[in-house]
Structure formats: structure tokens, C-alpha cells
Amino acid sequence: MSADLTQVLAFETDCHIFDGCGFPGPGLHSFLFEPLWGEAGTTSAYFNKPMLLALLGSVIIVAFFWAAFRKPKVVPGKLQMVAEAGYDFVRRGIVYETLGKKEGEKYVPFMVSLFFFVWVLNVWSIVPVAQFPVTAIIAYPAALALIVYFIWMSVTFKRHGFVGGFKNLTGYDKSLGPVLPLVMVIEFFSNVLVRPFTHAVRLFANMFAGHTLLLLFTIASWYLLNGIGIAYAGVSFIMVIVMTAFELFIQAVQAYVFVLLACSFIQGALAEHH
Amino acid sequence: MNLLVLAAETENPLVPPIPELVIGLIAFVIVFGFLAKKLLPNINKVLDERREQIEGGIEKAEAAQTEAQSVLEQYKAQLAEARHEAARLRQEALEQGTALKEELRAEGQRQREEIIAAGHAQIEADRKAASHALRQDVGKLATDLAGKLVGESLEDAARQSRTIDRFLSELEEKAEAAR
Numbered sequence: 032m033s034a035d036l037t038q039v040l041a042f043e044t045d046c047h048i049f050d051g052c053g054f055p056g057p058g059l060h061s062f063l064f065e066p067l068w069g070e071a072g073t074t075s076a077y078f079n080k081p082m083l084l085a086l087l088g089s090v091i092i093v094a095f096f097w098a099a100f101r102k103p104k105v106v107p108g109k110l111q112m113v114a115e116a117g118y119d120f121v122r123r124g125i126v127y128e129t130l131g132k133k134e135g136e137k138y139v140p141f142m143v144s145l146f147f148f149v150w151v152l153n154v155w156s157i158v159p160v161a162q163f164p165v166t167a168i169i170a171y172p173a174a175l176a177l178i179v180y181f182i183w184m185s186v187t188f189k190r191h192g193f194v195g196g197f198k199n200l201t202g203y204d205k206s207l208g209p210v211l212p213l214v215m216v217i218e219f220f221s222n223v224l225v226r227p228f229t230h231a232v233r234l235f236a237n238m239f240a241g242h243t244l245l246l247l248f249t250i251a252s253w254y255l256l257n258g259i260g261i262a263y264a265g266v267s268f269i270m271v272i273v274m275t276a277f278e279l280f281i282q283a284v285q286a287y288v289f290v291l292l293a294c295s296f297i298q299g300a301l302a303e304h305h
Numbered sequence: 306m307n308l309l310v311l312a313a314e315t316e317n318p319l320v321p322p323i324p325e326l327v328i329g330l331i332a333f334v335i336v337f338g339f340l341a342k343k344l345l346p347n348i349n350k351v352l353d354e355r356r357e358q359i360e361g362g363i364e365k366a367e368a369a370q371t372e373a374q375s376v377l378e379q380y381k382a383q384l385a386e387a388r389h390e391a392a393r394l395r396q397e398a399l400e401q402g403t404a405l406k407e408e409l410r411a412e413g414q415r416q417r418e419e420i421i422a423a424g425h426a427q428i429e430a431d432r433k434a435a436s437h438a439l440r441q442d443v444g445k446l447a448t449d450l451a452g453k454l455v456g457e458s459l460e461d462a463a464r465q466s467r468t469i470d471r472f473l474s475e476l477e478e479k480a481e482a483a484r
Binding site: 059062076077081082085086088089090092093096097099100101102103104105111114115118139140141143144145147148168169170171173174175178232235239 | 324
């Protein structure tokens with residue numbers, strides 16, 4: 032019981048209710064993975080399941096778009112039509128909506144990549160065998176949020192110069208009068224420090240919570256399979272199905288929100304100072 | 306194993322481990338590289354091409370429609386002209402027919418009158434010839450008869466002829482008086 036808290040799947044134990052063993056609830060340990068090969072803790076360069084899923088996700092996205100867009104036709108086939116729908120959704124639905132067609136065109140490839148990357152990494156959560164949302168490890172959303180942050184900052188200073196960029200980030204507005212210094216401090220803190228953090232954490236926390244919920248009900252379904260508990264196990268299993276469907280929805284929504292926020296940051300940077 | 310449990314207890318889940326960060330960046334750059342450098346420009350080109358084709362198609366369709374409209378109008382005009390022409394021809398034929406009928410009727414009338422006139426003349430001539438022959442025969446018979454009754458004194462031709470003519474004229478006068 033105490034030996035292996037990280038990799039143990041619920042079904043691998045023989046622990047059921049009324050057997051005198053405690054409920055092996057999910058926790059932080061559910062998000063830690065041993066290296067796929069080699070000894071744990073012996074090296075700082077290791078390779079574990081989320082990494083594999085992240086790279087596999089990249090391969091899947093590239094393969095999908097490669098198959099759809101490598102030799103695109105004016106009259107599209109089925110695959111191309113599906114890919115075009117996804118591409119158009121991000122391009123028109125997110126980028127053009129926030130940045131406009133003229134300013135936004137430049138950022139379309141980045142945002143499309145971002146959306147599908149985040150989405151696929153999220154969807155790993157409910158893919159059998161994989162069953163782990165890669166974005167539930169803070170490093171992945173953080174990496175993406177960092178890229179967005181660098182783009183956003185470079186756009187800010189390129190567009191407005193150093194002083195103008197600083198004003199843009201601090202919401203400088205003379206008409207505020209004596210409150211101005213306070214506003215500037217709050218705005219600077221909010222924009223420069225909090226935004227990238229919340230940007231990453233919003234995605235991370237949603238996927239983390241979703242995965243924890245799924246684990247909770249899955250483990251409970253197994254754990255309750257004893258005596259009267261079997262009835263409750265059924266309820267718990269229904270919850271697993273419901274939560275899986277709900278997660279499918281949340282995965283798409285979080286990918287959408289992540290990209291939408293990235294666009295709105297850049298939009299703020301492009302906006303003329305008021 | 307224990308290390309991981311330990312890590313789970315001590316590690317802050319909000320502090321990103323560096324290896325994961327690197328892998329995440331690499332994975333994203335792979336996606337971005339392929340999409341931005343090759344695949345999205347590909348599809349953009351095709352989307353532009355498609356839009357141009359659709360616009361071209363619309364223009365073509367509009368041109369075809371205008372042409373069809375003009376052809377239709379042309380046909381309608383031609384049809385109206387043909388109808389007009391047909392009506393004119395019919396009218397003309399009717400007029401011609403009437404004239405022809407009129408002419409034929411006049412011709413028939415004329416021929417009938419001619420035939421009647423010829424008949425009349427023939428009858429008159431025959432009547433005259435018959436009258437002449439009859440007069441001679443009657444005269445001869447009468448003289449023959451008279452000669453037999455009174456002898457041969459009446460054989461002088463000239464006297465005969467005069468007497469007969471006078472007699473016949475008297476007869477004619479009587480006949481005319483009787484009428």
C-alpha cells in the first residue's frame with residue numbers, strides 16, 4: 032500500500048471496501064511518473080509518460096494536418112474539409128474576432144498550432160491507455176504561456192517603443208490624477224506578473240481537477256466492489272462516464288480559452304494607447 | 306519509488322520541472338514548425354484559389370445569364386415578326402383568292418353570254434335557210450299543182466317566180482296579222 036503510490040492503477044490492487052484497507056484516493060502522486068526507462072532520481076534527464084504523450088500529440092497533429100493539407104485540393108476531400116473546419120474555426124472564430132483580419136493574419140499559424148496542441152494534450156485525458164492530460168503538469172501550460180508572454184511583450188515594445196510600451200502595460204492615463212501611481216502599480220503587477228501565471232494555471236488547474244475527478248470515481252468504482260458497496264460502485268461508474276463526457280467538453284473549452292486569452296493579450300499590446 | 310512519494314509530498318505542483326518544460330517547448334515547436342512553414346501556407350493558397358474560382362464562376366454565370374436574356378429577347382422579337390409576317394401572308398392570300406374568284410366568275414359569265422349569242426345566231430341562220438328552202442319548195446309544189454290545174458301556161462319561170470313571191474308575201478302578211 033505504502034510502497035507504490037505513483038503508478039498504481041486502481042485495478043492493480045486488491046483493495047476493496049470492508050477489507051480493512053483505506054480508500055486509495057487520488058492525490059499529487061497521481062501526477063508524478065517514473066521514467067519509462069532508467070532509474071528514478073539518478074539523472075535529471077529523464078523521459079516519462081507525459082513527455083511521450085506530448086511528443087506523440089505533436090506527431091498526431093502534424094500527421095493529421097500533413098495528410099489533410101500536404102496536397103490540398105480546391106475541391107476538398109473529407110479529411111481536408113474537417114481540417115479546414117478546424118483551421119477556419121481558430122482563424123475566423125478566434126484570431127479575426129479579436130485581432131481583426133489585417134493585424135491578426137500574422138498570428139494565425141501560431142494560434143492554430145497553439146489551439147490544436149493544447150487540445151490534443153488535453154484530450155489524452157480520456158484516450159484509453161494514455162488517460163492522462165499532459166497539460167495537468169504545470170510545465171506544459173507554463174511553456175506555452177511563456178511563448179505567448181514573449182510574443183506579447185515583444186509586440187508591446189515593438190509597437191509602442193520602450194516608454195510607450197511601459198505606458199501600455201501600466202494603463203497610463205493622465206486623467207486619473209492622483210490615483211495614477213496606484214493604478215500603474217496594480218496594472219503593471221496584473222499585466223506583467225499575474226497574467227502569464229494565471230494564463231498557465233487556468234489550463235493546468237482545470238485539467239488537474241478534471242483528471243482528479245475522473246480518478247476519484249474510477250478508483251471508487253473499483254474500491255466499492257464488495258458487499259453492499261456494489262450498488263454504490265454502479266453509481267460511481269455512471270459518474271465516470273458522465274465526467275468523461277464532461278471532460279471532453281472542458282478539454283475543448285480550455286483549449287479555446289487559452290488561445291482566446293493569448294489573442295486578447297496581443298490585442299491589448301496592439302491597441303493604441305488611450 | 307520512495308523518491309517519488311517523497312517528491313509528491315514536498316514538491317509544489319505549480320513549480321514546473323525543467324525537463325518537462327523543455328519537452329513541452331520542443332513538442333510545440335514541432336507542431337508550429339510544420340504548420341507555419343508548410344501546411345498552413347499550402348492550405349491558404351488553395352483557399353485563395355478556391356475563392357477566386359468561386360468569384361470567377363459567379364461572374365461567368367452572370368455573363369451567361371445576360372447572354373441568355375438577350376438571346377431570349379431576340380427570339381421573342383423574331384417570333385413576333387414571324388407571326389406578323391404569317392398574318393400578312395394570310396391576308397394577302399385571302400385577298401388574292403377573292404380577286405381570283407371574282408375574275409373567274411366574270412369570265413364564266415362572259416363565256417355563257419357568248420355561247421348564248423352564238424346559239425341565237427345559229428338558230429336565226431337556220432331559220433332563214435329553212436324559210437328560204439320552204440318558200441322554194443312550197444312555190445314549186447304550188448306551181449306544179451296550179452300548172453296541172455290550169456295547163457302549162459304558167460311555166461314561164463319569171464312569171465312564176467313573181468307570182469309565188471307575191472303569194473308568199475301575202476301569206477306572211479296574213480301570218481303576221483294573225484299573230
